Each structure stands twice: as C-alpha cells, then as structure tokens.
Amino acid sequence: NAGVMQNPRHLVRRRGQEARLRCSPMKGHSHVYWYRQLPEEGLKFMVYLQKENIIDESGMPKERFSAEFPKEGPSILRIQQVVRGDSAAYFCASSPQRATYEQYFGPGTRLTVT
Amino acid sequence: AQTVTQSQPEMSVQEAETVTLSCTYDTSESDYYLFWYKQPPSRQMILVIRQEAYKQQNATENRFSVNFQKAAKSFSLKISDSQLGDAAMYFCAYSGNNAGNMLTFGGGTRLMVKP
Numbered sequence: 001n002a003g004v005m006q007n008p009r010h011l012v013r014r015r016g017q018e019a020r021l022r023c024s025p026m027k028g029h030s031h032v033y034w035y036r037q038l039p040e041e042g043l044k045f046m047v048y049l050q051k052e053n054i055i056d057e058s059g060m061p062k063e064r065f066s067a068e069f070p071k072e073g074p075s076i077l078r079i080q081q082v083v084r085g086d087s088a089a090y091f092c093a094s095s096p097q098r099a100t101y102e103q104y105f106g107p108g109t110r111l112t113v114t
Numbered sequence: 115a116q117t118v119t120q121s122q123p124e125m126s127v128q129e130a131e132t133v134t135l136s137c138t139y140d141t142s143e144s145d146y147y148l149f150w151y152k153q154p155p156s157r158q159m160i161l162v163i164r165q166e167a168y169k170q171q172n173a174t175e176n177r178f179s180v181n182f183q184k185a186a187k188s189f190s191l192k193i194s195d196s197q198l199g200d201a202a203m204y205f206c207a208y209s210g211n212n213a214g215n216m217l218t219f220g221g222g223t224r225l226m227v228k229p
Contacts, residue, residue, distance in 0.1 A: 033217075035217070035219075041221060041222070042118075042205050042221045042222050043159075043217070043219045044219070045218065048216055056216065059216070089157060091159060093159075093217075103215075103217065105159035107156070107157065107158050108157050108158070108159075110157075
C-alpha cells in the first residue's frame with residue numbers, strides 16, 4: 001500500500017507567481033490535512049478536507065491561499081501571488097476516517113520563493 | 115485554544131545512554147490524544163508513539179516510552195539505549211476530539227547523539 005504522496009518535492013517560484021502543491025492520500029483514505037512548517041518551527045495546521053468538502057480552514061490565510069479535494073484526483077493547495085514569507089515546507093497528512101490517531105504524513109513539498 | 119510547549123530547543127545524549135524530552139500542553143478538553151513525532155534530516159514526519167488521555171498506563175514502543183501526567187498536563191518522551199539514528203527533531207503534538215482532529219505541534223527539540 002503506497003504511502004501519502006506529495007509532488008513536487010521541491011518547488012521554486014518567483015514572487016507573484018502561483019504555486020500548486022499536490023497530495024495523493026493513502027488508498028482508502030478520504031480525509032486530508034495540510035500543515036505548514038516555517039524554518040526552525042513546528043508544523044502549523046492550515047486546512048482539513050474531505051472529498052469535495054472543506055471541513056475546517058481556520059488555519060489558512062484568508063488571502064491568496066485555497067485548497068480543494070475533488071471527487072477524483074489529488075488534493076491541491078494553491079497559493080496565488082506568492083511572497084517570500086510563503087517559503088516553507090508544506091506537509092499533507094491523510095486518515096481513513098475522522099480519527100484522532102491515524103494521520104499519515106507525506107514527505108512534504110519545500111517551496112522556495114525567490 | 116490548545117497550546118503545546120517544548121521547553122528544550124536542543125538536547126544531547128551519549129550513545130547507549132537515556133534521554134528525556136519534555137512537553138507540556140494546555141487544554142480544557144477531557145478526551146484527547148498526545149503524540150511524539152520524529153523528523154530526521156529527510157523531513158519525513160515519523161510517528162514515534164501515541165497516548166490516549168483516558169488511558170492511565172504510559173505507552174511504550176520498544177526503546178521509547180512516555181511519562182504521561184494528566185493532572186500536570188505533562189507528556190515527556192524517554193529514549194533508552196540511544197542510537198545514532200535517533201538524532202533528529204522531535205515534536206510533541208496534541209489532538210482533541212472536538213477540534214476537527216487536527217494536530218497542534220510544539221516547537222520541537224533537536225536531539226543530538228554523540229558516539
């Protein structure tokens with residue numbers, strides 16, 4: 001059973017461009033969480049999605065950031081008009097249900113904004 | 115809101131010795147889960163151990179064990195017989211039943227293992 005997959009692993013964008021980060025959950029998992037890790041810090045929750053629904057986006061900035069998890073295909077975290085402060089590692093985790101002890105993490109996408 | 119605090123930015127231990135990493139948290143919930151994650155240089159988040167708050171018995175996974183003090187809201191990680199491969203960042207995390215199940219992480223402790 002393949003683990004959580006994220007791509008790309010590394011992404012470089014110039015200020016003002018768009019960044020699209022993809023997350024394919026483990027097979028059979030219908031819940032996805034996105035976290036952001038700034039340099040030398042812990043992970044911070046951004047958004048929690050189920051298929052076709054955003055359940056909780058309380059950790060996501062109101063401007064420029066959006067997320068989706070369509071019926072078919074991976075979950076997408078989209079950052080429009082990136083700024084240098086968006087440089088971070090973005091992690092996706094998936095779980096089979098609304099369980100508090102089964103979140104499996106992907107390897108992360110490191111976004112660098114130049 | 116829940117908060118998780120790790121007061122030790124860095125710790126070091128001699129190979130084969132024992133080390134304890136500290137974590138405290140703040141919550142008003144009675145039912146929740148606590149976790150320790152390891153993040154090696156590869157940045158992959160690896161679950162080390164988890165504890166359900168309703169269980170009084172401390173969790174153990176091979177060389178890793180926790181000291182869970184619910185009243186004191188303390189959740190420390192003990193690593194016995196430390197190995198070079200244990201060198202990594204360690205994050206304490208909290209998840210509550212009423213919080214959408216997202217994880218709240220501490221700031222991390224960098225563990226160095228000396229040969």
